[in-house]
Amino acid sequence: MDEPRTALEALGRRRLPVSAWPWRAALHLLTVAPLAAAAFAVLGVPWVVLAARLAGGGAGIGEAAVLMLVGIALIAVLGPLVSAPLARAARRGLRRVDHRRIDPRPRPPGPWLRTRYTDPGARLETAYACLIAFASPVLVLAVPLTVVLAGTFVASPVLVLAQRPGDLPVALAFGQVSTVGQTLPYVSAGLVLLAALPYLATLLAGVHGAAARALLTGAPDEDLRAELVEVSRSRTRLADAFEAERLRIERDLHDGAQQRLVGLTLKLGLARLDLPPGSPAAATVGEAHDQAKHLMAELRELIHGIRPQILTDLGLAAALGELADASPVPVTVDARLDGRLPGQVEHTAYFVAAEALTNVARHSGAASARVTARVRDGLLTVDVADDGRGGADPGLGTGLTGLADRVAVTGGRMLLSSPAGGPTVLRVELPCNENRSA
Amino acid sequence: MQREPIRVVLAEDGVLLREGLAGLFDRFGFQVAAAVGDADALKRAVAEHRPGLVVTDIRMPPGFTDEGLRAAVELREADPDLPVVVLSQYVQHRYAADLLGSGGGRGIGYLLKDRVVDVEEFIDALERVAAGGTAVDPQVVSQLLRRRRDPLSALTARERDVLALIAEGRSNAAVARLLHVSEAAVGKHVGAILAKLDLPQTEDTNRRVLAVLAYLRG
Numbered sequence: 001m002d003e004p005r006t007a008l009e010a011l012g013r014r015r016l017p018v019s020a021w022p023w024r025a026a027l028h029l030l031t032v033a034p035l036a037a038a039a040f041a042v043l044g045v046p047w048v049v050l051a052a053r054l055a056g057g058g059a060g061i062g063e064a065a066v067l068m069l070v071g072i073a074l075i076a077v078l079g080p081l082v083s084a085p086l087a088r089a090a091r092r093g094l095r096r097v098d099h100r101r102i103d104p105r106p107r108p109p110g111p112w113l114r115t116r117y118t119d120p121g122a123r124l125e126t127a128y129a130c131l132i133a134f135a136s137p138v139l140v141l142a143v144p145l146t147v148v149l150a151g152t153f154v155a156s157p158v159l160v161l162a163q164r165p166g167d168l169p170v171a172l173a174f175g176q177v178s179t180v181g182q183t184l185p186y187v188s189a190g191l192v193l194l195a196a197l198p199y200l201a202t203l204l205a206g207v208h209g210a211a212a213r214a215l216l217t218g219a220p221d222e223d224l225r226a227e228l229v230e231v232s233r234s235r236t237r238l239a240d241a242f243e244a245e246r247l248r249i250e251r252d253l254h255d256g257a258q259q260r261l262v263g264l265t266l267k268l269g270l271a272r273l274d275l276p277p278g279s280p281a282a283a284t285v286g287e288a289h290d291q292a293k294h295l296m297a298e299l300r301e302l303i304h305g306i307r308p309q310i311l312t313d314l315g316l317a318a319a320l321g322e323l324a325d326a327s328p329v330p331v332t333v334d335a336r337l338d339g340r341l342p343g344q345v346e347h348t349a350y351f352v353a354a355e356a357l358t359n360v361a362r363h364s365g366a367a368s369a370r371v372t373a374r375v376r377d378g379l380l381t382v383d384v385a386d387d388g389r390g391g392a393d394p395g396l397g398t399g400l401t402g403l404a405d406r407v408a409v410t411g412g413r414m415l416l417s418s419p420a421g422g423p424t425v426l427r428v429e430l431p432c433n434e435n436r437s438a
Numbered sequence: 439m440q441r442e443p444i445r446v447v448l449a450e451d452g453v454l455l456r457e458g459l460a461g462l463f464d465r466f467g468f469q470v471a472a473a474v475g476d477a478d479a480l481k482r483a484v485a486e487h488r489p490g491l492v493v494t495d496i497r498m499p500p501g502f503t504d505e506g507l508r509a510a511v512e513l514r515e516a517d518p519d520l521p522v523v524v525l526s527q528y529v530q531h532r533y534a535a536d537l538l539g540s541g542g543g544r545g546i547g548y549l550l551k552d553r554v555v556d557v558e559e560f561i562d563a564l565e566r567v568a569a570g571g572t573a574v575d576p577q578v579v580s581q582l583l584r585r586r587r588d589p590l591s592a593l594t595a596r597e598r599d600v601l602a603l604i605a606e607g608r609s610n611a612a613v614a615r616l617l618h619v620s621e622a623a624v625g626k627h628v629g630a631i632l633a634k635l636d637l638p639q640t641e642d643t644n645r646r647v648l649a650v651l652a653y654l655r656g
Contacts, residue, residue, distance in 0.1 A: 263452075
């Protein structure tokens, strides 16, 4: 089992009495005692007076009301001020019984004095101060009293034996004893109390620690998790935005520049035919025509690199088919995908498959390869397997490491199995919510 | 030109390219009966004009996927003798196979869109298809040849050149012209190729193309 991180967690462990936790807890309570005493001194006095007067039966309604008002006013006015140093000290002491990260709540901007009265965090610190003020009797006295009581019980035979004739019987909690035999129940009760002492100390310290963590710290785990979720969401949004932008650029280039360029090249081709062969004009126009054709090829490549048009038009299955057709190594494609997948997923899967097939052709020495694509339970799995010599190493600049990042953005993962001697299987898993409307 | 002008229905959604192609057709003595921008208009125009050749882009509104191709396949089902050339933005072997399967591969062409700028080649392909022949884009053929590297290793380099040109749908005469050899020499090469690949000897260019393509597709 893991090492317990807090006193409360340690409480459930069998080895608690022999561990360091009870000692830590005791030390913790010892450091809390002055804090509790200070809080009590500032905030608790009117309430104690009130309690005493009520218990004594001498307090009228008016007096009780005044005492209560004074008590509330003290808490409202002084509470926020005294709670600040108390909270600081308590957070320091918390380390003894709570080994998790301890982060103070971030202080809101503004003058200190004002934020003490407006910040919700400061209010929680004040609540902490009240809590330890009123719990101070238990926090401060429970353990020492138990120690004294248990010690007296256990020592009672000695006390009885040490008596000289004529002395009064020894008074213990529930009565008086005058013979060793009468002390035996007390001795056993004392032993039980002693055995319970580590648990009592750890429990008190643990409960105090949990309250202090809840009231005084920024619950870093949850904050951090929430932040991480938000970061990964925003990363996905960013990737989606990039994908949308890619799509837009591809459409713009295709519908605009590419169309115009084809029109222009066609005109040049026609002009070339209308000029007398061998004339200087024909040579120039012929050159221009050739250059325009090169430019067409370059633009086509460029658009393909941004987002293959077949992927945009027909989706992943068709695009994988095209990839396979263009591969110098014979590739079979088995893509069973109903409908379209989210653009980002299609794009990522396509580029992983393209890179994998390039590697197959370049490095594997394979005679054939196979691409399989399936969607199951909202997870797209694409396998690229070849019968080559294996030994592919993603660290050797095969371009796969960059793709792993793109895969990670979609919340997916990429796996490579390539033992020496083959076969090599590259698998990419991408979460997707199938989108039939494309 | 002595021959009857070939009447063409053209479907292309890009206005610039549509006008450019219409100009090209005029220049080479085709008669543009209709130039339209989507698949439905194409089907209507074909019904109205009964053209001698249909040239259509595959990717057209409203979906910008394969509207033109589906229209072409439909038109061929209704009239298997209607010569159709489709222009594709990218190589899609399934498209080529779908088309060649319709009407026994007679009068069919599958060309990449970029091919239109090689004006004379393009016109040659259109005329071939209008006359009931076949035109398969060289890139489609070269991909097929690459995939069947092993069985084709028995061929000489010259024979592979000849094979590629036959697969594009060229006649012996055209192959001879393009490779600067005599037609008799081409005939000899063709005989050798068909024998080595265990394909039936035939003089019919169309059936030869289909047999070769079927073989290359495996």
